[in-house]
Amino acid sequence: MSTAEHFLALIDGRIAREEAQIEGLASAIEKMRVARSLTTADDEHDPEGSTVSLDQARDAALLVHARSALSELQAARDRLRGGTYGRCERCGREIPAARLEVRPEARLCVPCSEGRARS
Ligand SMILES: [Zn+2]
Structure with a gap:
C-alpha cells in the first residue's frame, strides 16, 4: 500500500x-x-x-x-x-507522517500550527 x-x-x-x-x-x-x-x-x-x-x-x-x-x-x-x-500550507514543507497519522486532516506542520517560526 x-x-x-x-x-x-x-x-x-x-x-x-x-x-x-x-x-x-x-x-x-x-x-x-x-x-x-x-x-x-x-x-x-x-x-x-x-x-x-x-x-x-x-x-x-x-x-x-x-x-x-x-x-x-x-x-x-x-x-x-x-x-x-501532506505539505504545510504556510511554510510549504512536508508535514511529518507521524503527525498525519494522528491528525490526517492537518493542513499545517506543528511549528506553523503553533505559530512558531521555523528556522
Ligand atoms: Zn509549516
Whole structure:
C-alpha cells in the first residue's frame, strides 16, 4: 500500500466515523425536540426542562464540531487526490507522517500550527 493509499484509507475511516456521529447526534437532537414539543410548552415549570436543554445544547455543540471535522477530512481527501496532501500550507514543507497519522486532516506542520517560526 502506498503512503497516499494508506492516508486515503485512514481518512475514509474517519469520514465514516464522523458521518455516523453526525447522524446519531442529528437524530438525538430531533428526538429531544419532538419529546419537548409533546411533553410541555413551558420549560420553566418543568423540572426536566433545563436538563433536556443542556443535553440538547451539548449535542448541538458536538454536532457543529463533528460537521467541521468532517469538512476538514473531506478537504484532506481532496488534497490527497490532487497530489498536494501532506505539505504545510504556510511554510510549504512536508508535514511529518507521524503527525498525519494522528491528525490526517492537518493542513499545517506543528511549528506553523503553533505559530512558531521555523528556522
Ligand atoms: Zn509549516
